[in-house]
Amino acid sequence: MDVLYFAWVRERIGLPKETLETNAATVLDLIEELRLREERYAVAFSDLSALRVAVDQELTDFDASITGAGEVAFFPPMTGG
Template identity: 75%
Template sequence: MKIDVLYFAWVRERIGEPRETVETSAATVMDLVDELKAREPRYDLAFSDLKSLRVAVDQELTEFDASLEGVCEVAFFPPMTGG
């Protein structure tokens, strides 16, 4: 399946792209992360500390064990703060 993957803030800086379309067989977000990390060192660096990352699936904040069945978009970003 094809999924649009979006990267924000320092994740985008480490990967060097704001978005890409990925062909994947991943069942969960974590499976997708594992596939991406195996691609190149820049992905491994970007996903080296998952505690510092948040993920949204089809624009809904979720966890890394979320299913990718029927998903069109996954976004990775650092935690947000507000004031």
């Protein structure tokens, strides 16, 4: 599965994208796996209220299933202007 990071999430993790093999069933499970990898992931995912997620390019909640998904993207909330 491809995991994409945008804006300050990318800056904190240091990567725009990575391909992972995971047994995670939900977005939250994936986040927990990532938090345990390294401190930079723990910092990036420390405040989920400051994040949004899309699974296969559709906005969703953190409890959404990622079983069979090809892509998960993390980014800050979008604002209009």
